[in-house]
Amino acid sequence: MAATSHPLATQAAIRIMQQGGNAMDAAIAACAVQCVVEPGSTGIGGDCFCMYSPEGSAEPIAFNGSGKAPAAADPETLQAQDVTSIERHSPHAVTVPGAIDAWTRLQADHGRLQLGEVLASAIEYAQDGFPISSRVHRDFAGQAEFLRSDPVTAGIYLNEGTAPEVGSVLTLPLLANSLKAIAEGGRDAFYSGWIAHDIVEHLQSLGGLHTMEDFTSAAGEYVTPIASEFRGRTIHQCPPNGQGVIALLLLNMIKQMDIDPGGPLTADRIHLEIEACRLAYASRSHYVGDPAFSDIPVEHLLSEDYARKLAGEIDPQRATSVAPDITLPRHRDTVYISVVDEDRNACSFINTLFFGFGSGITAPSSGVVLHNRGQGFTLEAGHPNRIAGGKRPLHTIIPAMATQDGRSSLCFGVMGGQYQAFGHLQFLTRYLDFGCDLQEAMDLPRFMADPFTGEVEMENAIGDDVRAELVRRGHTIVDPAAPVGGSQAIAIDWRNNVLTGASDPRKDGCAIGY
Structure with missing residues (x-):
């Protein structure tokens, strides 16, 4: 059984299990699809947390896939740039995305299939198109004015400056290319290859403190x-x-x-x-x-x-x-996924951009929308969430x-x-x-x-x-x-060997x- 906030994602999870994949494979497949078909709620430029119970174990495994601030980020450096608060559409709101590191690590450690098989549906929807559903249209419309402030993001997600209508078909060829690269090259394709260079160069052009070293060294943890x-x-x-x-x-x-x-x-x-x-x-x-x-x-x-x-x-x-x-x-944008397979492996999986469409900053060649989790930091002295290089912000997911x-x-x-x-x-x-x-x-x-x-x-x-x-x-x-x-x-x-699921x-x- 799979439960997600989009029918195409739930369907992708079911398809993966029918192909022999387990709950972890299915959860990542569903999440990848949602990064395409619910781009306001989540994306590969976001963060991820997972709790996994192998064969229904009473001692679940937990993984923290949240990203860290760039090594050079500290209050003094930001204040020298006259930054008094971290605004949403700012490169300083972008911590190093942790989602792809988490997906590839979890899939290698606990999945059954190859990464390319797990990402196949997401690649197909990004390349060939997907229909805009009701809630997705609402989320697009609510962010349309904000998205117009970034020409790269607006060019990808808006139709002449307006939100795509319910039932219209959207294609995301740049994101499809990035997903293909990850399917073939795994984690390194995102953190060491052309995708990372695209993200880092774009953030630096906006005044960001990110470096390639920040990306190559990124790692989640159990x-x-x-x-x-x-x-x-x-x-x-x-x-x-x-x-x-x-x-x-x-x-x-x-x-x-x-x-x-x-x-x-x-x-x-x-x-x-x-x-x-x-x-x-x-x-x-x-x-x-x-x-x-x-x-x-x-x-x-x-x-x-x-x-x-x-x-x-x-x-x-x-x-x-x-x-x-x-x-x-404040924000309300994230996707949560629940999957249980035939062996009763149970996967509780969540992925986020924080705000709708995150920071609104999109890397121009890779099509990666970047989250704004860095807004969880403060410049206040003595606060547990005061920004520092290599630090993770307080997370809501x-x-x-x-x-x-x-x-x-x-x-x-x-x-x-x-x-x-x-x-x-x-x-x-x-x-x-x-x-x-x-x-x-x-x-x-x-x-x-x-x-x-x-x-x-x-x-x-x-x-x-x-x-x-x-x-x-x-x-x-x-x-x-x-x-x-x-x-x-x-x-x-367990007594009747029955699963019961629900979706909001x-x-x-x-x-x-x-």
Whole structure:
């Protein structure tokens, strides 16, 4: 079974498994397709995280494929260039992309097929064209004005300055050539060959500090997952520099609270979740960064005492004011992929450009759109995310796995940038506390306390009476600018040997099994 946010990607994953590939092959194939058919959400110029459970093992493997700042990047150098903040359409927002290093390493270590077989569908869609789907058109239209500011990007993705219409066919020949080179030459084709030269030369022409050495030395790493117990299951997350630790903190906080008999959408329940969100994200802003550069107190953040302390600060009748997270810009663009194969290898896979179309900077010969993860850095002295050469920024993307009785039981993830940690809480508590099935847990309306403004973004299916009560308690309710997040999940029923999958209706995707 495969679940992705685009039907062509899900179909590609299924095709790979039918050809003898495993869950890792299928996840990378699906992601490569999405880098073509969902170019606003993800790309080969982005970053990647993966959690993989071989044959349903209760001890999943985790890989951090997030890129680092150029070696020459430091606050003093940027300030000498009169840079006071890292803007989106700036070469300084581009860290060295980690996705292709992650794909090639994971596929070589855990896949069955050749890389060329895995990338074949993506190459075909880039070369021969693909139809623009509904959500993809919406994402294009929302970024059209921004894309017009970069002539290379606009020339590739816009039709005389406007977003391509639903059902129109887009071809990406430059990206097809890059994917072919990677299929033939692997990692080195991207980080040492003509693709890297194209990216580095273009970034340097814009004032970037990137060098070929930054690219040739780029490498992701296997990391030890972190975990917490929740409702009889062990929830596994990647460790910092990602925000998975905050998802676990939120679950630990919710464990301190009673389950509302009225369901997940009462004013009382929503109020508690909003307040937990504010407190947990304040902890994220204060503590979470690259552990190679800062002492990240993971054990403290995951302790029951800390969760109990934060939960005890919640007033059940009144909203509190927590200082907003000022270190990261908001965004909602990423793709998450869940795949489980016949041997019950389970792959939880996520790939991102950060914002829609990332930095908006596209390398002119390779067609590689570059992410803007460097906006996760700050120039603030003493902050855990202060920019430094070779440092990774705080990352929002967090693939996850749940295990039970010595086996993997749930392969899941949530898209939506800052929402993701809180989204893990919402999905799991609706599934495990309130008896929703996988699809129902995704379908229910969402809300989140914006970590920047304190406002509560709330989807409009939540009733007026609940909204009025939340306003009475001091919350400011606003409509979200876009559907809140997205998600995919596959549950493994070992006793009946059945897989159950779900895919979020807020995206174009689907779950397919055979």
